[in-house]
Amino acid sequence: MNKTGVIFSINGPIVKTRGDSGFTLHEMVYVGPERLVGEIIGLDTESTTVEVYEETSGLKPGQTVSGTGAPVSVTLAPGILHNIFDGIERPLTEIGRRSGCFIARGVSVSSLDEEKLWHAHLTVSEGDTVRGGEVIAEVQETAAILHKVMLSPLLSGRVSSVVPDGNYRICDTLFTLTEDDGTEHPVTMTQHWPIRLARPVSRRYSATEPLVTGQRILDTVFPIAKGGTAAIPGGFGTGKTMTQHQIAKWANADIIIYIGCGERGNEMTQVLEEFSELMDPRSGNPLLDRTVLIANTSNMPVAAREASLYSGLTLAEYYRDMGYDVAIMADSTSRWAEALRELSGRLEEMPAEEGFPSYLASRLSGFYERAGAMRNLNGSEGSVSIIGAVSPQGGDFSEPVTQNTRRFVRCFWGLDKNLAYARHFPAIQWMGSYSEYLSDLAPWYSAHVDKRFMDYRNQLVRILTKEASLMEIVKLIGSDVLPDDQRLTLEIARVIRLGFLQQNAFHAEDTCVPLKKQFLMMDTILYLYRRSAELIRMGMPMSVLKAQGIYDKVIAIKYDVPNAHPELFDDYKKDIDRFYDAVVEKNA
Numbered sequence: 001m002n003k004t005g006v007i008f009s010i011n012g013p014i015v016k017t018r019g020d021s022g023f024t025l026h027e028m029v030y031v032g033p034e035r036l037v038g039e040i041i042g043l044d045t046e047s048t049t050v051e052v053y054e055e056t057s058g059l060k061p062g063q064t065v066s067g068t069g070a071p072v073s074v075t076l077a078p079g080i081l082h083n084i085f086d087g088i089e090r091p092l093t094e095i096g097r098r099s100g101c102f103i104a105r106g107v108s109v110s111s112l113d114e115e116k117l118w119h120a121h122l123t124v125s126e127g128d129t130v131r132g133g134e135v136i137a138e139v140q141e142t143a144a145i146l147h148k149v150m151l152s153p154l155l156s157g158r159v160s161s162v163v164p165d166g167n168y169r170i171c172d173t174l175f176t177l178t179e180d181d182g183t184e185h186p187v188t189m190t191q192h193w194p195i196r197l198a199r200p201v202s203r204r205y206s207a208t209e210p211l212v213t214g215q216r217i218l219d220t221v222f223p224i225a226k227g228g229t230a231a232i233p234g235g236f237g238t239g240k241t242m243t244q245h246q247i248a249k250w251a252n253a254d255i256i257i258y259i260g261c262g263e264r265g266n267e268m269t270q271v272l273e274e275f276s277e278l279m280d281p282r283s284g285n286p287l288l289d290r291t292v293l294i295a296n297t298s299n300m301p302v303a304a305r306e307a308s309l310y311s312g313l314t315l316a317e318y319y320r321d322m323g324y325d326v327a328i329m330a331d332s333t334s335r336w337a338e339a340l341r342e343l344s345g346r347l348e349e350m351p352a353e354e355g356f357p358s359y360l361a362s363r364l365s366g367f368y369e370r371a372g373a374m375r376n377l378n379g380s381e382g383s384v385s386i387i388g389a390v391s392p393q394g395g396d397f398s399e400p401v402t403q404n405t406r407r408f409v410r411c412f413w414g415l416d417k418n419l420a421y422a423r424h425f426p427a428i429q430w431m432g433s434y435s436e437y438l439s440d441l442a443p444w445y446s447a448h449v450d451k452r453f454m455d456y457r458n459q460l461v462r463i464l465t466k467e468a469s470l471m472e473i474v475k476l477i478g479s480d481v482l483p484d485d486q487r488l489t490l491e492i493a494r495v496i497r498l499g500f501l502q503q504n505a506f507h508a509e510d511t512c513v514p515l516k517k518q519f520l521m522m523d524t525i526l527y528l529y530r531r532s533a534e535l536i537r538m539g540m541p542m543s544v545l546k547a548q549g550i551y552d553k554v555i556a557i558k559y560d561v562p563n564a565h566p567e568l569f570d571d572y573k574k575d576i577d578r579f580y581d582a583v584v585e586k587n588a
Contacts, residue, residue: 003021003022003023003069004064005017005018006063006065007031007064007065008047008062009047010059012342013053013056013301013302013303013343014049014050014343015038015049016048017047017050019048020043020044020046021067022067023040023067025040025042025043026039026040026041026071026194027039027068027070027071028067028071028072028073030066031059031063031065032058032059032060032063032065033063034058034105035066036059036105037052037053037088038050038052038053038065039051039053039071049347051303052301052303053088053301053307054105054301054304055301070192071194071196072194073193074111074193074195074314074315075112075190076193076314076315076318077149077188077189078112078139078170079112079116079118079170080315080318081255081289081290081292083112083292084293084295085292085294086103086294086295086296086304087261087296087300088304089311090103090109091111092295112170112190113170114169116169116170117168118139118169118170119140120166120168122137122162122174122175123136124136124159124162124175125159126160126162127158127160128159129159130156130157130177132152132155132156133151133153133376133378134150135148135322136150136174136175136187139189142285143283143289144285144289145290145324150322151187152191153199155177155179155185155187156179157180157185158177158178159176161175161176162174168189170188170190171188171189172188172189173187173188174187174188191318193314193318195307198317199314199320199321200377201321201375201376202374202376202377202379204373204374204375205227205372205375205381207228207440208225208373208443209373209444210225210226210437210445211224211251211252211327211385212515213247213512214246214250214512214513215243215426215512216500216501216503216521217430217500217503218413218426219518220500221501222413222428222433223411223435224385224387224411224435224437225373225385225410226385227371227383228437229385229386229387229388229408230387230388230410230411230412230413231387231388231389231390231402231405231409231412231413232244232387232388233389233390233414234391234395234415234416234420234427235392235417236391236395237417238395238416238417238420239427240389240415241331242425243413243415243428244258244329244331244387245505246426246505246512247327247329247387248291248329249278249287250281250511250512251327253325254290254319254325255290255325256290256326256329257292257294257316257326257327257328258271258291258292258294258329259294259296259308259328259331260296260297261294261296261331261332261333261336262296262302262305262336262338263331263335264298268295271293271295275287275288281512294311294312296308298335302338303339303343305335305339306340308336309330309336309367310367313367313370313384316384319382320382320383321376321382322376322380323380323381325383325385326382326383326384326385327385328371328385328386328387329387330387330388332388332390332391333367333388333389334401337356337360337364337400340356340357341356341357344356352400353400354399356400360400360404364401364404364408365408368388368409370386371383372384388409390402410436410437411435411437412433413433416429424501424502425502425505430501431465431468438454442454448515449515449516449519453519456526460525460526463489466489467493470482470489470490484536484540484541485533485536488536488545491532491546495528495555496525498555499521499525499554499558503558504558509563510558510559514563517561520566521557521558521569524554525554527573528551531577531579531580532545534580535584540587545583548582548583550575550576554572554576557569
């Protein structure tokens with residue numbers, strides 16, 4: 001029997017019904033005659049509180065709320081990839097065909113195409129015993145991704161009445177599952193999973209392998225692990241979205257889920273257009289073949305913004321369960337927190353710092369805690385990495401969302417407006433950023449790149465740290481009064497900043513750099529530093545060293561040495577030796 005309630009209060013997206021209507025917490029409901037989608041977020045004996053995920057204009061007291069008996073869930077089946085959803089997994093392309101450029105209220109559209117035929121190869125036979133999470137069929141979802149259809153983690157039993165391999169719709173029965181008590185379940189390619197409930201796993205692994213992005217400052221200086229968490233805070237125009245685009249395009253993740261949470265509509269349109277045109281550098285197929293886009297712009301209902309992050313997370317966990325490495329780009333968690341603040345105000349809750357609800361920290365921790373490298377129920381291994389952009393007002397990193405995010409992530413890539421205005425991209429401030437994965441990933445870098453990788457990285461950071469302290473003196477009295485060894489530190493720091501940390505996303509060789517080339521660039525810069533230091537100790541003035549032009553030549557390595565020809569770095573070391581010999585001979 002359907003449960004119903006009668007509306008007596010409407011406050012924006014918050015609707016209340018009178019009395020105990022028999023609903024359960026987090027149950028999905030339909031509100032009013034247009035059947036707007038909502039969720040139960042509060043229950044007591046006198047009233048029920050509903051959070052409506054659509055525009056509530058036109059609702060009236062006395063109209064009804066009807067329950068579904070199930071929590072707000074996403075549909076999990078082949079067809080998710082190469083799709084664009086709103087915050088509650090409604091396909092925007094299909095909605096556009098039905099209602100035009102704007103989403104009609106109460107529009108009812110299946111999350112996935114239920115009529116499309118998929119060629120399924122079943123991996124179970126009649127009489128087999130299967131447990132929750134096991135792979136029961138395989139479907140080639142896109143040219144890049146093999147979709148592994150899994151039994152719901154909530155089911156287990158014996159297989160009977162299996163269909164042969166062939167073309168089926170996602171709602172067609174593949175076999176009948178008989179539980180130990182004799183209960184029979186028709187099993188299809190489709191699962192429904194509550195967005196606020198993490199999918200179960202066998203165990204969680206510690207970080208051992210980096211998420212390689214091809215961006216030098218990320219891979220070398222502040223690396224993130226597969227299954228790790230990172231925050232990219234920065235003010236307007238500092239490059240948060242562009243940094244996430246670069247990671248999405250070049251990271252060695254199998255699946256990319258981009259969540260546009262509360263961003264401007266024109267910016268999301270640009271993202272959609274760019275992603276649809278990008279080619280996957282790994283396979284040559286369209287990047288959308290392994291990408292899911294969730295678009296929830298700032299002019300969409302604020303409540304759906306709050307749900308969009310959880311929808312994206314659940315999709316990511318589903319593909320992780322297949323054994324894939326998934327990377328989530330959440331842009332931005334500040335807009336999500338603002339949705340929490342608005343809903344909290346509507347609920348008349350006691351505000352905490354800057355009006356945000358007191359549970360902001362727990363919600364952020366719950367979001368980032370669902371990242372990790374896991375062993376799945378079916379024995380495969382996968383990971384979910386979360387990279388969240390934060391948009392502090394005025395670039396103030398002391399505001400609550402940035403500070404609370406900092407507590408729960410292990411990578412902090414702080415963007416600096418001064419670097420951005422100087423056209424230094426990525427505009428990640430190397431003095432204020434950090435990664436807590438360095439010690440965890442050091443064995444991997446040693447085994448797969450070079451044993452000296454972390455030592456070289458640490459040397460670069462020490463030079464940049466020295467430069468920061470010396471610049472305080474330079475600002476007061478100028479660089480001419482510094483001794484030559486300190487002037488050399490400033491010059492090598494300039495080489496590191498311009499030749500290594502700065503990266504051109506629009507240059508064919510510099511947009512993505514393999515780890516081997518990153519190491520050889522560090523090796524060349526530090527070799528130049530050592531040879532120059534020897535000359536300084538011999539009494540050669542810094543002015544003579546700079547006149548040779550070798551420092552600018554090393555800066556240009558990032559453009560002049562193709563990624564596919566690391567052997568050319570030997571020529572640069574020879575050039576540095578010739579520079580050394582020429583200076584010695586000239587001043588002998």
